[in-house]
Amino acid sequence: MSSTAEAIAQTAKAAFETSQLVTAAERVRALHEIRKELEANRDVILTANSEDMAHAEAEVAAGRLASSLVKRLDLRTGDKWDTMLQGVSDIAALPDPTGAVSYARELHDHLELYRVSCPIGALLVIFEARPEVVVNIAALAIKSGNAAILKGGKESARTATELARSIQAALTRTVLPAAFIQTVETRAEVAALLAEDRYIDLVIPRGSNALVRSIQRSTRIAVMGHADGLCAIYLDQSADREKAKRILVDAKTDYPAACNAVETLLVHQSLLETIWLDVAGALLAADVKLLCDGPTLSALTSPAGRATLPLTTHPNFATRVFPAPPEAYTTEHLSLTLAVRTVPSLAAAIAHINEHGSHHTDCIITESTSAGSTFVRGIDSASVFVNASTRFADGFRYGFGAEVGISTGRIHARGPVGLDGLVTYKYILRSKGSEGHIVGEFGREPGKKQYTHQRIQAAELPF
Numbered sequence: 001m002s003s004t005a006e007a008i009a010q011t012a013k014a015a016f017e018t019s020q021l022v023t024a025a026e027r028v029r030a031l032h033e034i035r036k037e038l039e040a041n042r043d044v045i046l047t048a049n050s051e052d053m054a055h056a057e058a059e060v061a062a063g064r065l066a067s068s069l070v071k072r073l074d075l076r077t078g079d080k081w082d083t084m085l086q087g088v089s090d091i092a093a094l095p096d097p098t099g100a101v102s103y104a105r106e107l108h109d110h111l112e113l114y115r116v117s118c119p120i121g122a123l124l125v126i127f128e129a130r131p132e133v134v135v136n137i138a139a140l141a142i143k144s145g146n147a148a149i150l151k152g153g154k155e156s157a158r159t160a161t162e163l164a165r166s167i168q169a170a171l172t173r174t175v176l177p178a179a180f181i182q183t184v185e186t187r188a189e190v191a192a193l194l195a196e197d198r199y200i201d202l203v204i205p206r207g208s209n210a211l212v213r214s215i216q217r218s219t220r221i222a223v224m225g226h227a228d229g230l231c232a233i234y235l236d237q238s239a240d241r242e243k244a245k246r247i248l249v250d251a252k253t254d255y256p257a258a259c260n261a262v263e264t265l266l267v268h269q270s271l272l273e274t275i276w277l278d279v280a281g282a283l284l285a286a287d288v289k290l291l292c293d294g295p296t297l298s299a300l301t302s303p304a305g306r307a308t309l310p311l312t313t314h315p316n317f318a319t320r321v322f323p324a325p326p327e328a329y330t331t332e333h334l335s336l337t338l339a340v341r342t343v344p345s346l347a348a349a350i351a352h353i354n355e356h357g358s359h360h361t362d363c364i365i366t367e368s369t370s371a372g373s374t375f376v377r378g379i380d381s382a383s384v385f386v387n388a389s390t391r392f393a394d395g396f397r398y399g400f401g402a403e404v405g406i407s408t409g410r411i412h413a414r415g416p417v418g419l420d421g422l423v424t425y426k427y428i429l430r431s432k433g434s435e436g437h438i439v440g441e442f443g444r445e446p447g448k449k450q451y452t453h454q455r456i457q458a459a460e461l462p463f
Helices: 002-018 024-040 042-061 067-073 080-093 133-144 154-171 187-193 209-217 241-253 275-285 294-301 326-330 346-356 369-378
Strands: 101-108 111-119 122-127 147-151 181-184 202-206 231-235 262-268 289-292 321-323 337-343 361-365 383-386 405-407 415-417 423-431
Touching (some): 002 147, 024 042, 133 154, 133 181, 147 187, 202 209, 231 241, 231 275, 231 346, 262 275, 262 346, 275 289, 326 337, 326 346, 346 361, 346 369
Parallel strands (some): 361 383
């Protein structure tokens, strides 16, 4: 297996190196060819997806697979197929992320230094369930000039295989090598590839926290980790009632299996007999299961000072409201389940989120500008929102076209990782002097050249 993995990794690196003189326009053309090929093979791909779905549903019935994963597999319903195709076109239309100058200085007369964005190299991307990720990542890799080896979940193997075939067929009609995008199918292949640090430059695991941690422990290659999506919303004491109901119902129910769905609701203690009751009613009406701490549960059963009936009369109350076990606040439920906890202050809400959350996406609902400012500065997460559903944390919604994943780390790329997260940079030094430049001519002694370090206005290389 190791020799096969080495060949795959070596082929990816070679494809990357030979593609570095491919122009941005040619990479865009490759993306248009991929979209055309996917459209031509729609029926074959969706048939494979139906087979994956049938197998997954049987696994759920047997208790061997979580039902939340099945929802992620389906390309046939809603607008997922059209969104996947549009993502390819959107990525093609984005500015080229390579060749951009982020630093330009004249070190001395006719000696110029530029910091220029460039591809990272050969990527190994490991993801679970969602088959459209094959297309998203392939498109992002091609646009940014990175070769990629992709490994999807076994649940979507049939769909991923057909998607990969379409991508590689499209690449044969371009100047990019077909091996610019490769796929592997087994965990053994991934384990062997994680040892190929000579050829693979970055590993991107997209899945559960356990997957990310396992890969980080198993390789010397740099890992851009996307851990759990344990997102929280804090109801500040100044929260607006209707705004709170709208945002919370959307953040929990729009797509419960997504990593940016809210999993924990923190309620300021002053709202227990007011806004919390209305929010709870809206969530119960949306069939959300509430795991409540003592104060929030007590408020639902005996709302003191309220003319309305207790929510115990709600038809969903007996089957959807329960005391919260301790692990409720550290669990990514990925379903219509929401853990609820009372906090005495904004500071306590920030402390809870920073301690128990996954640093993915967190939100405050407030009418106080100062509370919103404190929250966004105090929360140590990749995305921090004020009065907006956590479901906005997405590369497509951020305008990235798509995303290779969401990074909860702090180095290089953070949050939804689009094209900008798939480039690094190199320094380019150019002498325009007739004799070139040498370091020996510079120094503090009289008669030596002195560095000027003058800023040069340049958005791209002038040569």
